Amino acid sequence: MPVLRSGSTDRSRIATAVGTLLAVLSLLLTLPAAAGAADAPPRGSARMGVGVIAHDGQGGLPPGSRAAQTEGVDVSSHQGNVNWSSLWSSGVKWAYVKATEGTYYKNPYFAQQYNGSYNIGMIRGAYHFATPDTATGAAQADYFVNNGGGWSRDGKTLPGALDIEWNPYGAACFGKTQSGMVTWIRDFLNRYKARTGRDAVIYTATSWWTQCTGNYSGFGAANPLWIARYNTTPGTLPAGWAYQTMWQYTSSGPIVGDHNKFNGALDRVVALANG
Numbered sequence: 001m002p003v004l005r006s007g008s009t010d011r012s013r014i015a016t017a018v019g020t021l022l023a024v025l026s027l028l029l030t031l032p033a034a035a036g037a038a039d040a041p042p043r044g045s046a047r048m049g050v051g052v053i054a055h056d057g058q059g060g061l062p063p064g065s066r067a068a069q070t071e072g073v074d075v076s077s078h079q080g081n082v083n084w085s086s087l088w089s090s091g092v093k094w095a096y097v098k099a100t101e102g103t104y105y106k107n108p109y110f111a112q113q114y115n116g117s118y119n120i121g122m123i124r125g126a127y128h129f130a131t132p133d134t135a136t137g138a139a140q141a142d143y144f145v146n147n148g149g150g151w152s153r154d155g156k157t158l159p160g161a162l163d164i165e166w167n168p169y170g171a172a173c174f175g176k177t178q179s180g181m182v183t184w185i186r187d188f189l190n191r192y193k194a195r196t197g198r199d200a201v202i203y204t205a206t207s208w209w210t211q212c213t214g215n216y217s218g219f220g221a222a223n224p225l226w227i228a229r230y231n232t233t234p235g236t237l238p239a240g241w242a243y244q245t246m247w248q249y250t251s252s253g254p255i256v257g258d259h260n261k262f263n264g265a266l267d268r269v270v271a272l273a274n275g
Contacts, residue, residue, distance in 0.1 A: 040169050044105035046129045047076040047098060049228050049251050049258060051166030056207055058230035062249050062261065070094065070262040070269050074127065074248065077107050079256050084120040087255055092122065094262060094269050096161055099126040099148035102134045106147050114148060118156055123273050125151075125158030127203065130188065133167070133174040137187030141195065151196040151275075158273050161201035161226060162188055165208050178214035185213070189223060198275055199223050201245065209238040216240070224272065226260075245272070 052058070071091050075082055076098035087095075095117040098107045107113070110126075117124040128144040135143075149160040164185060167174045173181060185202075192200045202219060203226040209215060220240025227244040229235050234247045246260050253259030262269050 043169065044077075044101050046101055046131075046168045047074075047078055047258075049165075049230075049248055051168060051172075051208070052205055052228050052230055052248075053251065055166055055172075056205060056229065058250075060232045062232050068263075068265045068268075070264065070266050072096070072246065072260040072262055072269075073253070073256050074098075074258045074260060075109075075113050075256050077109050079113070080109055081112050082109075082116060082256060084116045084122070088120045088122065090254060092259075093266055094123045094125075094158070096125050096127045096158065097148075098163075099128060099160075100140075100144045101129040102131040103139055103143040104134070110148050123156050123158060123269050125161060125201075125273075127161035127163050127201075130162055130164045130185075131167070131169070131174065132164075132176055132181065132184045133170070137184045137189075138191040141188045141191035145192065145195045149192075151198045153274060155270060155273055158269075159198040159200055159224075159275070160192060160196065161203050162192075163203045165204055165228065172208070173212035176212065178212065178216070181212050182214075182216045182218070185219070189219070201226050203228065203246075203248070204238065205229065206236055206238050213238075 070093050072094035073087060073092050074096040097110060097113040097117065099110055100106055114124060114126060126144070126149045128140065128149055130140060144160060151157055151159055162185070166172045176184060189200055192198070199222045201224045205228040215238060217240030224245035225237065225241040226246040226248065227234050227237060228248045230250055234244050237244060244263055246262050248258060248260045250259050251257050
């Protein structure tokens with residue numbers, strides 16, 4: 001009987017060892033997924049240019065002598081309460097403020113930023129960070145307009161801007177095919193115009209636009225382009241646009257980080273505001 005007891009003990013030890021090994025392997029297999037989920041930023045934290053440096057890199061600043069350019073900024077909750085008087089004194093004359101994201105987030109600093117820029121004398125507008133994987137374009141346009149993204153012909157309010165760029169929460173193109181992305185963007189733009197009477201500005205980067213819309217050229221005739229490129233020139237533009245209306249050229253400018261150049265003198269900014 002001792003031989004049988006020894007064999008039984010050996011089998012028990014082998015079974016225990018195999019079970020432990022399987023448990024360790026199972027844990028190792030789950031670690032990458034857990035780490036990836038932990039790396040994703042919280043919903044609502046996206047902002048203009050969130051993916052530019054990671055995907056397109058950055059170069060030098062544009063020459064300071066470029067003619068007929070009007071300095072502007074864009075802000076979100078990342079900047080908190082903004083020192084608008086300092087920006088105004090530095091030469092900033094227009095601003096865009098993040099109002100919404102998806103159909104689930106409103107910028108808690110929107111009032112201070114949107115009204116503060118207006119009160120100091122700037123021409124200002126609101127922007128929406130698109131998440132095409134969470135709701136339709138029409139639903140997100142409605143949410144935007146209902147929560148700060150409207151427009152009025154007061155000479156100080158720019159048309160709303162659609163921030164459509166890399167997805168910070170997952171796949172770059174939000175799980176959309178190129179044709180599906182074009183349809184989503186068109187639905188947003190159509191609803192925004194129906195609600196406000198204005199054609200929205202499109203903020204994007206050429207590389208994202210090429211990857212995720214197939215370099216679609218159909219919006220250039222109606223929708224002003226706001227190009228994102230952190231370098232000495234705006235570079236190649238997406239198909240359909242012969243020139244950019246605005247250019248986000250850095251995320252590390254003075255006071256608030258994100259600085260932009262309007263392609264024209266201040267009277268052209270006023271003209272865009274007036275429609």
